[in-house]
Amino acid sequence: MSDPSAEHHDPAVAFESAKLGVWTFLATEVLLFGALFTAYTVFRMKYPELFRAEHAKLDRVLGAANTVVLITSSFTVVLGVDAIRRGKARRLEAYFGATILLAGVFLCVKYVEYAAKFHHGLYPGTNLFFSLYFMMTGLHGIHVLAGMALLSYVVVLSRRGRFSASYHTPVEMSGLYWHFVDLVWIYLFPLLYLIG
Amino acid sequence: MSHGSTGSRRTYFAVFAALLLLTVVTVLVSYVDLGLLNVVVALLIASVKASLVALFFMHLKGENRLVWGFALVPIFFLALILLGTLTDTMLR
Numbered sequence: 001m002s003d004p005s006a007e008h009h010d011p012a013v014a015f016e017s018a019k020l021g022v023w024t025f026l027a028t029e030v031l032l033f034g035a036l037f038t039a040y041t042v043f044r045m046k047y048p049e050l051f052r053a054e055h056a057k058l059d060r061v062l063g064a065a066n067t068v069v070l071i072t073s074s075f076t077v078v079l080g081v082d083a084i085r086r087g088k089a090r091r092l093e094a095y096f097g098a099t100i101l102l103a104g105v106f107l108c109v110k111y112v113e114y115a116a117k118f119h120h121g122l123y124p125g126t127n128l129f130f131s132l133y134f135m136m137t138g139l140h141g142i143h144v145l146a147g148m149a150l151l152s153y154v155v156v157l158s159r160r161g162r163f164s165a166s167y168h169t170p171v172e173m174s175g176l177y178w179h180f181v182d183l184v185w186i187y188l189f190p191l192l193y194l195i196g
Numbered sequence: 197m198s199h200g201s202t203g204s205r206r207t208y209f210a211v212f213a214a215l216l217l218l219t220v221v222t223v224l225v226s227y228v229d230l231g232l233l234n235v236v237v238a239l240l241i242a243s244v245k246a247s248l249v250a251l252f253f254m255h256l257k258g259e260n261r262l263v264w265g266f267a268l269v270p271i272f273f274l275a276l277i278l279l280g281t282l283t284d285t286m287l288r
Contacts, residue, residue: 027270190238
């Protein structure tokens, strides 16, 4: 009798399963953020003047700078994945290290922005626009923090020599997650900063 | 072990450059008042950027149909939620 679970021990099948698992998780994430995007759309259509006036209080330049930072961090992740596919663990660690650093820069800019808003008396409870702004960027910020922890763990594993050209599933999976965090920001930036 | 389309560093760099360029374009367009068209342009550019990230950085381009299904189904549900909610709140 052959072991019925044998095919799950096949590395190729295990890799495909892990990938589908991450995409399933990302599906739940789309709907988590989707609820907020829906709230945004409903209220923006109901109160267009409020959104138009309030969104102008956000710093477009800082928002754009942070967009560039996140896009660059996605680029370094894909280069890190590319490096380990070629078996280069040290380069993976350098690229993922750069990503974690860029994520830190992103959060610092976010801190400066939040501080400026609080200084001007703009809080999550100020009005509908700022409720949505803080809720959406806050939830996204938590995802950035989680991503930093995840990528750091992958770097630690890599330093212990766990990854090679033939096995590096956690590297690919954490990369998928990080690109998703970038994807959310790609929509948040124009919706909140550019068109309100 | 197969990874679908592996992509090349040259492709990654081109996508990165395109993403930066589109970011500059969307910011510049936002300073011009086009009325409702501003929203359309901003969302269109965002969607092109999102597609580039999904296709090339997340390697969706070389993936099989099953993975494509897993990636597209949540977008279908998101559209359903948006449409359902809007028909309620707008026609109330």
